[in-house]
Amino acid sequence: MTALPPDLLLASQEDLASSPTFDVLDPATGSVIGTVVDATPSDATRAVDAAAAAFPAWSSLPARSRAEVLRRCHDLMVRDSERLTRLITAENGKSVADARAEVAYAAEFFRWFSEEAVRGEGSYGEAPAGGARILVTHVPVGVAALVTPWNFPAAMATRKIAPALAAGCTVVLKPAAETPLTALAVAGLMREAGVPDGVVNVVTTTDAAGVVTSWIEDPRVRKVSFTGSTAVGRALLRQAADRVLNTSMELGGNAPFVVTADADVDAAVAGAMVAKFRGGGQACTAANRFYVHADVADRFVAKLGAAVTALRVGPAVDERSQVGPVISEKELTGITELVESAVAHGARIAAQAPAPATGWFYPPTVLVDVPVGAAILAEEIFGPVAPVVTWSDESTMLASVNDTEFGLAAYVYAGRLQDALRIGDRIEAGMVGVNRGIVSDPAAPFGGVKQSGLGREGARDGLREYQETRYFSIDWS
Incomplete structure (x- = not known):
């Protein structure tokens, strides 16, 4: 059985040492390669507790400080690329060449958004009617819930985590039950890079509906980003509508x-x-x-x-x-x-x-x-x-x-x-x-039209998905 990293949930595994577990299988043989915590909706709420507590300090860090942490994440993924490659091949089954390419692609999101983090945008101008000035800034949306699929277990995680952290958000991440080991390994490298406890919280579970529903219904969660099937995306959008929740959906293709x-x-x-x-x-x-x-x-x-x-x-x-x-x-x-x-x-x-x-x-x-x-x-x-x-x-x-209903x-x-x-x-x-x-x-906006999704990942667009626009009207009489 594969030795697992220690960070199974939240900042430490010790809190859930007695929790139920589930097996991770090798799709080439069907054999068990690892065992991870099978978190409950209550555990998912504890993840939000950690993310909400960490948000004020992380969001107030200078952009340069966040950028340097993200760049270290990139460097550590490059350093450990072969270990991550073997982990992806074990739980996902893709070839070594494809897994190695995915690790390089996944690491690049950390580098790209480390550079975007310091390129803050805003605007300042005169109100057309006079008497006021218009100041526009962008602020982090808050705690973001991220849900990723099994087909790119490293890249789908970093494509969401990197822009969220660059914007100043904290996150709770539910990787696919088929491929949780890679997400846990990436989280371990992020801790080594200096990401503070509570900023990134990985929740492994076989109860995807229960965990994600608990996040969508939690008023402290201000953003949900999902990659997966169009059918599941539609269901999540219906749930998110009750709270008018900020959503990004990267759904099916044809x-x-x-x-x-x-x-x-x-x-x-x-x-x-x-x-x-x-x-x-x-x-x-x-x-x-x-x-x-x-x-x-x-x-x-x-x-x-x-x-x-x-x-x-x-x-x-x-x-x-x-x-x-x-x-x-x-x-x-x-x-x-x-x-x-x-x-x-x-x-x-x-x-x-x-x-x-x-x-x-x-x-x-x-x-x-x-x-x-x-x-x-x-x-x-x-x-x-x-x-x-x-x-x-x-x-x-x-x-x-x-x-077709798809347009990715x-x-x-x-x-x-x-x-x-x-x-x-x-x-x-x-x-x-x-x-x-x-x-x-990573430098291009990734996303589709029609029922292939809402929003974009990558490029400057990916950062904006985790920001809200704020406008100040300044008296200038």
Whole structure:
């Protein structure tokens, strides 16, 4: 069993030494790799007690002081990158290369927001009617409740924690029950970096609804930031409405990947391998459906199929593995049912990589002849399956692309940049990758439109999510 860090909840584990626990499983084998505290709603309230008590001192620190702590957090994550990589592969199952990339990406949020913390913005001007001056400042919103998913256990935590702390907020964090170990390890590094007790409080639990509801109903919590499914996001928004609670929602996706007739097919295939199969396709930004022009469809499918067939699937303990297991047996069953349904309605498996027979592995797959109304085009697959649809008429293709409640990410490959931008501009998505298969960057605003969410993470926008605007009207008679 993996040795766990000591910071299981709040500032110390000793307070909950007799609490119930739950096991963390390795998705490659189903074996137990660790045990963590299974917190209750009462424990969650104690986390808010700690965050509320720490807020006055943390929010009043000079921005430079907060920035230096965040920069130390970055440096310590870089120092411990291999340990964090192994932890992610153990509880999440993604390949070593993908886990290592996630750690670097996660650490960068601490560096980016350490720099943003000191770039305070405001404005000062004369009231148009005269007689007064207008002064506008930004202040921390207060205690923030953060809820993160299992697919990026380090990056989803730091993408929320870093801007919250930079703004002067304190936080309570509920990581996914499938992957709590990484969040606990990051919290331990933050303590080592000098984050005071009570500023960051990690609550591990299998009672997600009870814990999060207790936070939403607590008047001391002034912000909730959630990353997860659209269905859960809708439920949280209904709860938050009763308190008119400040919310940020990063929800589901159904990203289209468009390839035009004059696209560089080799580049498009390389981009598709990143956009679809990074992390085994278990990302909200993962390409979910491929719209390939009929003129290049055969070449694209042949090259993509060859690349997919060559993928090495296996547990991350073998560093040669490029695709690991999906997170749970439930997810494996869902992916299997989507593919079987598509095949039953006329789709055909064009290519498939071999995968282990034991563990929660789904073989990376390319589907062709996918019917337009197939469920696999409408639902978020969250697995290593690439359904391909051919198109000839651009308007018809775009109508299909936009026929979804989701609007998070999209990808366009075209020979002419003007065509790529024109098509991208007509796609209803918050982020568009143009001739590249990745869109995430700490310096860029991450988020979607329609039912893919509210608000943005990353960039200056991410800091503003944890601030309120305050206006002073100054007599100037």
